[in-house]
Amino acid sequence: MNTNQFGKEGWTPERVGNLNGKTYLITGANAGAGFEASKILLSKGAEVVMLNRNEQKSNKAIADLKKEVGAAAKVSFIKMDLAELSSVRSAAKEVIKRVSNIDALICNAAIAQVAKQTFTADGIESNLGVNHYGHFLLVNLLFDKVAQSKGRIVVVASEGYKMGLKTIQFEDMNFDKNYHPNNTYCHSKLAQMMFAYELQNRIKAANKEVQVYVCHPGASKTSLIRKDAPFMTRFMWSIMSSLPIVQSAEKGAYPEVMCATEENLNQAAYFGPTGRLQWTGPVGECEMESFVKDRAIAKKLWTVSEEQTGEPFQV
Numbered sequence: 099m100n101t102n103q104f105g106k107e108g109w110t111p112e113r114v115g116n117l118n119g120k121t122y123l124i125t126g127a128n129a130g131a132g133f134e135a136s137k138i139l140l141s142k143g144a145e146v147v148m149l150n151r152n153e154q155k156s157n158k159a160i161a162d163l164k165k166e167v168g169a170a171a172k173v174s175f176i177k178m179d180l181a182e183l184s185s186v187r188s189a190a191k192e193v194i195k196r197v198s199n200i201d202a203l204i205c206n207a208a209i210a211q212v213a214k215q216t217f218t219a220d221g222i223e224s225n226l227g228v229n230h231y232g233h234f235l236l237v238n239l240l241f242d243k244v245a246q247s248k249g250r251i252v253v254v255a256s257e258g259y260k261m262g263l264k265t266i267q268f269e270d271m272n273f274d275k276n277y278h279p280n281n282t283y284c285h286s287k288l289a290q291m292m293f294a295y296e297l298q299n300r301i302k303a304a305n306k307e308v309q310v311y312v313c314h315p316g317a318s319k320t321s322l323i324r325k326d327a328p329f330m331t332r333f334m335w336s337i338m339s340s341l342p343i344v345q346s347a348e349k350g351a352y353p354e355v356m357c358a359t360e361e362n363l364n365q366a367a368y369f370g371p372t373g374r375l376q377w378t379g380p381v382g383e384c385e386m387e388s389f390v391k392d393r394a395i396a397k398k399l400w401t402v403s404e405e406q407t408g409e410p411f412q413v
């Protein structure tokens with residue numbers, strides 16, 4: 099049996115010390131787990147730069163965070179739409195201009211369970227485009243800055259990685275033939291995880307000082323299931339959300355905050371709630387299926403991702 103390295107209660111934000119002088123970048127921080135992670139980091143004195151797509155929602159999130167944490171909270175936002183590679187490029191430029199060090203870049207934003215196949219501005223199927231390619235390009239463009247800061251990259255994954263195709267569908271990355279709201283989402287989350295572990299391999303080979311962590315929020319009450327999800331998914335989620343099998347968005351934020359701040363974590367691991375189905379419960383090291391670390395597939399995915407984003411990624 100897996101014993102939790104943080105004890106029976108698992109990891110909690112009480113473990114986080116004073117983060118004064120540290121800067122965290124979080125994608126999709128105006129809602130859900132990203133918003134809650136921002137709140138925890140700000141409450142410990144950190145600076146948080148949110149990378150969000152919607153200005154109005156971001157301004158509201160900043161006002162809400164200041165109300166809860168205090169007017170002096172060091173929180174700002176840079177506009178970035180992961181569904182537009184040009185927007186990711188301009189956001190990365192802005193980050194490099196405005197932010198002096200990146201202690202952690204938290205790849206948190208995502209879309210999920212979109213009923214019908216949709217495309218990004220660059221003609222890529224949206225789940226893969228937003229969740230994987232958008233973040234792949236962002237991490238690529240900010241990698242040197244993270245390395246200069248001896249910082250971390252945190253990839254927020256999903257238990258869904260093992261509920262879909264369980265491999266990368268190179269022959270039809272846009273799911274033209276078999277689009278499915280859940281499988282296509284799960285495929286994009288698996289891609290994010292394979293990228294993260296492959297990034298670790300390349301960082302090690304290049305002898306760079308960047309740590310990469312992979313975590314998931316379990317099942318958390320956020321706004322992930324939206325009106326563009328199939329009716330049955332929304333219906334089921336509304337029932338599930340009222341039961342204790344789903345936890346709060348705040349608890350869902352613990353794994354990403356832990357991965358951004360805790361010392362001496364095992365990078366090879368996969369972190370999240372360790373209770374029933376790994377949906378809720380004490381945060382710690384979770385079980386993960388071995389196909390995530392298939393290097394032949396990960397290397398191929400890396401090359402395809404460079405091609406799709408139009409940017410070589412040399413670690």
Ligand SMILES: NC(=O)c1ccc[n+]([C@@H]2O[C@H](COP(=O)([O-])OP(=O)(O)OC[C@H]3O[C@@H](n4cnc5c(N)ncnc54)[C@H](OP(=O)(O)O)[C@@H]3O)[C@@H](O)[C@H]2O)c1
Nearest residue numbers: 126129130131179180181206207208256317318320321322
């Ligand atoms: N909630 C769960 O049970 C669960 C389970 C497994 C994994 N996860 C993972 O947890 C992470 C956080 O999700 P959440 O549950 O907190 O969902 P959420 O409440 O929907 O938050 C998602 C965030 O991503 C942003 N976003 C979506 N598309 C974007 C784009 N094109 N460009 C920039 N930002 C974009 C959203 O912005 P807008 O508000 O503008 O749309 C929002 O801020 C995701 O990686 C998700 O896959 C969640």
